[in-house]
Amino acid sequence: MRLQDLFIDETMTIKEALKKLDETAKKILIVTEYNKLKAVITDGDIRRWILRSGDLSKTVSLIMNKKPVFLTIGNEHLAEKLMKEKFIESIPVVNKNKEVVNVIFWNEKFKDRLNYFNKIQNPVVIMAGGKGTRLYPFTKIFPKPLIPIGEIPIVERIMNRFREYGCDDFYLTVNYKKNMIRAYFNELKKDYKINYVEEERPLGTGGSLHLLKGKINNTFFVSNCDILIDGNYSDMLRFHKENKNKITMITSLKHYAIPYGVIKLNEDETIKNIVEKPEYDFLVNTGMYILDPETxxxxxxxxxxxITDLINYYIKKGEKVGAYPVSDKSWLDMGQFKEMENMIERLGLK
Structure with missing residues (x-):
């Protein structure tokens, strides 16, 4: 990727910027004028705009950071300290004319993940008990959690993502082909703990949480066993705590284009108007959540x-249930064959 691929103009729409963020996968775009640093836009800026129900057709001038943190040539050694202080995952480097000559990325420069906390010590619950009927005939032989994505089973990939932020206490809710799951992890050399929560019968995506009563006393993550979220789990936890949510749902922005003219009718069944090939944006549930222990x-x-029944229960009670958006490309789903192939390709395993 060329440095100039990150440069944009402030007249670009937020929707176009979101697409470019997905394409570059660097979580930052640099607003320039004649290559000079004018502002930056991060995935966090767009996330806050989405949460305010902002119009994605507006220009990035409404959300860009006009006072970005940057370094001048020769001061690159200050990057780590500055990025930790400001909690930013990338920082532009400029010359004496304020022209952008480089960008330092945390995940390329330093080994560990940029973490709001020294270590996320929160438990992680992975719902691994389903039959995975959408993935037949694979799941007639393997339980869904052990279906390999590349050479690593999906459930192990999920755990590895959490381990990057320090998580080492996992709870697997198991039912279908549970002995195969146990056998696989028993053979692994691992420096983390797995607790098995056995369902006597299928209890849905939330029913098995009752079996954790008395076992979890801290804010915890819940994940379906067929998804991967490419996001900063530390930032998700910070968001949950700062907003004092009972539950935070990790959501993804999905864009849908209808390839037809959509008809709107009057009450007398005559045509009111025709909207030609309309486009819609929705926040959808990814299957990952953060919950307070009392839930x-x-x-x-x-x-x-x-678990959505629990969410609706709290909404009716007036409790705070939040949404943390990630981009479409940050959510990998293998629930069906096509999605599984997409996951393999997007992880660079094909």
């Missing part, structure tokens, strides 16, 4: 129950 008390005992 376990509100999950019914031994009932088939989805």
């Amino acid at each position: 376990i008390e509100d999950v019914p005992e031994n009932d088939f129950y989805h």
Whole structure:
């Protein structure tokens, strides 16, 4: 990727900037004028705009940071200290004319993940008990969590992402082909702990949480076993705590274009108007959540129950349920064959 691929003009729409962020996968765009640093836009700036229900057709001038942190040539050695202080994952480097000559990226320069906390010590619950019927016939032989993405099973990839931020306490809810899952991890040399939570029968995406009563006493993550989220889990936890949410749902922005003219009718069944090839943007549920520990008390005992039922319960009670958006490209789903192939390709394993 060329440095200039990150340069944009302030007249670009936010939707176009979001697409470019996905294409470059660097989480930053640099607003320039004749190659001179004018502002920056990060995925966090767009996230805050989405949470305010902002119009994605507006220009980036509304959300860009006009006072960005930057370094001058010769001061690159200050990058680590400055990035930790400001909690930023990239920093532009400029010459004496303020022309951008380089960008330092945390994940390329330093080995560990940029973490709001010294270590995320929060438990991670992975829902690994389903039959994975959408992936038949694979799941007639393997349980869905052990289906390999490249050479590594999906559930192990999920755990590895969390381990990058310090998580080492995992709970796997198991039912279908549970002995195969146990056998796989028993053979691994690992420096993390796996606790198995056995369902006697399928309990949905949330029912097995009741089995964790008395075992988890801290804010915890929950993830389906067929997704990968490319995001800063430390920032997600910070967001959850700062907003004092009961539950935070990790969401993804999905764009849909209808390839037809959409008809709107009057009450007398005559045509009111035709909207030609409309486009829509939605926040959708990725299957990853952050929950406060007391939520376990509100999950019914031994009932088939989805985690979305728990979310709706809290919404009706007036409790705070938040959404943390990530981009479409940051959410990898292998729930169906096509999505599984996309995951393999986007992870660079094909």
